[in-house]
Amino acid sequence: MLAYVFPGQGAQKKGMGGALFDEFPEIVAEADQVLGYSIRELCLEDPDSKLNQTEYTQPALYTVNALHYYKKIKDTGRRPDYVAGHSLGEYNALLAAGAFEFAAGLRLVQMRGALMSRAAGGGMAAVIGLSEEQIREALRANQLEKIDVANLNSPKQIVISGSKADVEHARPLFEGMKDVMMFVPLRTSGAFHSRYMQESSKEFEAFLRSYSFGGLAIPVISNVYARPYRDADIRANLVKQITHSVKWTESIRYLWGRGVEQFEEMGPGRVLTDLIARIRTEAEPLIVDDNEPLNGNKSLDDTSAIVSFPTVPAIESPQDHTMDQVTDRLAGISAVSLGSSQFKKDYGLKYAYCTGAMYRGIASKEMVVRMGKAGMMGFFGAGGLKMPQIEEAIHYIKERLDPDQAAYGLNLVHNPSEPWVEEQTVDLFLKHGITVVEAAAFMSITPALVKYRAKGLKKNAEGQVTASHKMIAKVSRPEVAELFLSPAPERIVGKLLEERKISPQEAEMLRIIPVADDICAEADSGGHTDGAVAYALMPAMIKLRDEMMDKFGYRKQVRIGAAGGIGTPEAAAAAFMLGADFIVTGSINQCTVEAGTSDAVKDLLQQANVQDTEYAPAGDMFEMGARVQVLKKGLFFPARANKLYDLYRQFNSIDEIDGKTKAQIQDKYFKQSFESIYEKLCASYPQVVEKARQNPKFKMALIFRWYFSYTTRLAIQGDEENRVDYQIHCGPALGAFNQWVKGTALERWQNRHVDQIAEKLMLETAELLNRRLALFARTPAANEAQPSGLDHVPAGAGR
Template sequence: MSRIFVFPGQGSQRTGMGADLFQAFPGLVDQASNLLGYSVRQLCLENPDGRLDLTEYTQPALFVVNALSYLLRTERTRETPDFVAGHSLGEYNALFAAGVVSFETGLKLVQRRGELMARASGGGMCAVVGLPLERLHELLAQAPEVDIANFNAPLQTVLAGSLEALAALRQPLLDAGARAVVSLKVSAPFHSRYMHAAQREFAAFVEGFRFSAPRMPVIANVDARPYTLANVRDNLSRQIASPVRWTETVQWLMQAAHQPTFEELGVGDVLTGLIRKIQAAPPTPHEPPQKTRISAKHDEESRSPVVSSNGRFTAQSLGCAEFRRDHGTRYAYVAGAMYKGIASEAFVIRMGKAGLLSYLGTGGLKMDRIEEGIRKIQAALPPGAPYGLNLLSDLERPEREEAVVDMYLRYGVTRVEAAAYMQVTPSLVRYRCQGLRRAPDGSTLATNKVLAKVSRPEVAEAFLSPPPERILKKLLETGKISPEQAALSRDFPMCDDLCAEADSGGHTDQAVASILLPAMLMLRDEVSRKHGYRKKIRVGAAGGIGTPHAVASAFILGSDFVLTGSINQCTVEAGLSDTAKDMLQQADIQDTEMAPAGDMFELGAKVQVFSKGLFFPARANKLYELYRRYNSLEEIDEKTREQIQTRYFKRSFDEVWRETREYYQRAHPQSLEKAEKSPKHRMALMFKWYFVHSTRLAIRGSEDQRVDYQIQCGPAIGAFNRYVKGTALESWRNRHVDGIAELMMTRTAEYLQQRFAALQG
């Protein structure tokens, strides 16, 4: 029999609570009073001026009473729980019981939490009783400014939002069959998107504390899964603005525990009543992670689940469970790398702390800057947190790609996003092979994981296949891999994850997602059968992922994960100037154009860029047209040359050439030698300077050359802007990369639930 202790949250307080407890633990009561700056005993027993119902007082008082209740229970009986959980504030008592926080630390955290939540205003909450969740989701689709704050029981849900929106929703809820809609006496819409400001402040506050590993499982409100030492800070800060998933928490415990018995400690019996309702509902098992069976074969069990084990869509159930397990991430969701550190260290650290995968954008960065980024990320993230860096093909300078791989291996970087590859290279094969080892069951395991972004079937096939024999032979001859690594690689694919990139920002073949993704899935299955792989290669979707509707479409098509790009540029953590973010915030779905790619200028390759209010696309296309028509700068007419220098470059050709020459002397002397002999090549290098310069302008936020900003993005940013219009996320200053991930995945689950309910009539 498993003993489960649960602790109530705000709303359970009452005058007179804790009288017997204060006598039993006078030392802790005095400690709490000294820390808080007022008598907690007087507050609870006398409720002076009604302060016990004010959030900043309620939360510390309840924490103290719940904690003392737990201590008294365990002292008298010498019984300890097998699992603990708490509702909202009560979760801090669960963490205290599990030894994650001390009494003093827990009280300090709760005091600050209460102050920040009390400071919030401008909204409210209401409880909806008797309405099934499916029907509630349908109504909320017409009220996008209202969030679900608490999933308390199958027929009891709490909503949060503006007072006007909640009032407008009251009658439709009753008309739909709700038995009651009860306004709650709270000062703000807790556990909703409107608490993001408080969440950010609290996240900074939490950074100053140390925590211990849980002595027993503590089930978190934010995802109804056990806490780990690595996610304590993230869970505590996210909890403020995330819904309390109490129904899922109890269901998880009912499934995970052996003959579970629940006991509510602290004040009142609210949770006891909710638990009875959840237990009385039809069985909805949530399989604990440790019991989940992952199949490596290509059968139905290994395909991408979209529905959780209880028949409902959840953010955690979307996509491939094996993807989440392999990468140690909460969702089958990736924030992709973006050029020149736009996917910055802060970006990657924020995602990693949230238990989400992202990649540092190393393209165009100097080697010392990449090394600095690795050090920052590794210093900031706890062991095991998911993160990676991107690795770009460089056919002109293979020695640079080789040096980057050397650095990744030296620092133990175990995840790369391989991009811009037309074929696999020796450096990439070396990175892959040096992470291969034999498992006890004889299978091959890959420590160095490769996610390949592709948009063409022939490139996809190269990544789905084992490395070419000619490359293995060369690496063996030079001693860069061992014979065992070569042998293991011969029946192992070049990638763990293949991302089918449809029409997107930057380099794009402008493929249609609904055509590209199924083709890649079929190719994956075909190549896997050919080579007899024991492990499934996951196929994900990227390009055009700007709303939950697009995420839902990808998962319905069979995607194992989704990868976002453009929408993450317009976040606080993105390494782009505020000015550029202000511009992107105004983007609509039609505000992009194709322009020449600076890194592949001579080949005529194209990238997709932001165009609203910018001259860059037209000017970039003009430069490429001139390059095609003329063999040197001198052949171009004087008027056009003057226009380029004064309007495009804002400096003379001589100045541009000096800067260009200095760069190529350091980075690529062979190209400089060619330019000395070929006027056309020299013209190309000088025109390419403009593409590098235009990106720098956007990153730095140069006000006097705003029209020349190069911002590579796709129409997904416009779709996202439309989706969040009228909400707090309309401003990019409220957008955080992990918050976008949370929004996209949770709203996708809700949207799929609504659509399937509608399709079933």
């Protein structure tokens, strides 16, 4: 048997409904006429940020739920055996059963939302880990009878409701109980679904007097009674729903006991799907007498009110928890619980999530600021920029972010051909008080790294060394990770000490701490890559970290993060399951509003799929054979770059290359002669002139490396005439991300913002983990009975 279930407030998300608005234009027009505003614009664009305001949320969600239902009927032609809705969603269940037409239901919901939005002075909180009986007993024993039990989402996921002061007073009580996993205050203005909503209930009752309701063609499970509606009780039940319980656990158990095995959620997201999975792992079917009165026989005193978190109004300010965050917390694993708590504490982060640096400012100052303001950390892509450009970015970031309130960092890229650039960059960082650095592409420890690490070291009262300058090393090879997990090399410490670039005290402290605070294990990614596989790399790095901790007796844990290939909840979930203390994203952030590259590049990236990348030589490490991963779809750069490296390996000078090939390179690749490029390079870098004269192969490498700088510049500037030569660093994570958000508002890069992507990715990773863990917890028989593919609905589908 089949039941359709409809979510309530809390499932709303900008972009919800997507293409459904085009598929059902008559319904959309009808909604606009009833509401007096564009429902499509509200749901897809939310230009005035009203979607999370209760009086707008409820009509919007009712409409989108209805569109999902109409789409399902249109595609399958099958009507369900039962319908049920979570709080607001019950109106969609009644619509599906024929109690009223779409427009009439929308008018009811519009009034309901308006009345609920007026409530003030109340508070709500979710208690995780206790049963209903345990919560009621705790309230009675502590003279907190003014608090109502508000929502039974699952057997041990319950919301309480009352005055704000009473709910806050109850917090230490519940947090002190050993079985309580979490106490989560909800950002609400009213004590919804409790005795304190009586005034709203009376007003709604008066409004309903002018309405008549049709007979129900499909059984609708009542929130108040957890039993099927009777036709005669529709009006009374809708009034009681405002002050009484949403008995979701009992409703699902009842349907389960009636033989319903298949539940399909009609609306955006998977809030109810996840709750149902939890109920089915924690409870048993409810078998009732078929002769039992349809409205049940339980007392309905106001203190039995049980409130659904989806009926909680939206966040009241940008700093408040979003409803998705609350949903994640209620589900067990939350977005904020993923990763290392100490990592988040050390860097002052909301999530164990960072945006990595992309060179030449593609990871822009605007990107860093946006992440910082959202409570997350971004790294500015300082690699390849001149010192004045880096300094300007530092000023921009520091003017907009208080370092005591927002974390940010800059990257330091290994520069083996120009080591003085590393030291100049470090000196600039020290001058401006940059306290977090991402060290990337290093194959050995350099003096610049050690100098940065030394500055800011001190000993606390217990004699423990602390570092005010933190370093996250991004590596993909264990032997390089071992260098960063070791104390600074003695030869470098001694040389810096001899040159008086560090003090004797700093040298002493360098000998007892690792070079890096944290290691980011980078699997196959955009930019510099060794093509590592995360499943093999992460366990090896974690084991190495543990061995090095034991070897050197470090007091503070070095965290191991994961990067490369992370563009979907599935990938992020895999990283955390592998033991990642934090994750770092890269490629997916290049195709956002904040990315410091051209619109032309973003247009190309938006079309990329997982197979549309290729490996090419790294321009900054050309002679060493280092590789980067780049976009290949529609571009000649990968093939041309590889051709140049093949020629470099094959010949000792440009003069040895045949005339036809040289002409092709100058005419098609460079669009100018080798000599003109060489003259420009000599003028810009006079220090390399003598070496180039004496070493023809070095001269060839110098000229060939120019092409890599040139192609990067073409891409960042969006040079349309030379589009085929764009060098765009990109890994397959972006292709996976594009497929994940296809059909949603995030399909277009113009709607992508780095902080919103981070939030969505972390929230839906937590949702996915809860869903998968619930499935793993089933008995073998239940797993075998699960229809193929039912558990593999993409996280966030339809959002």
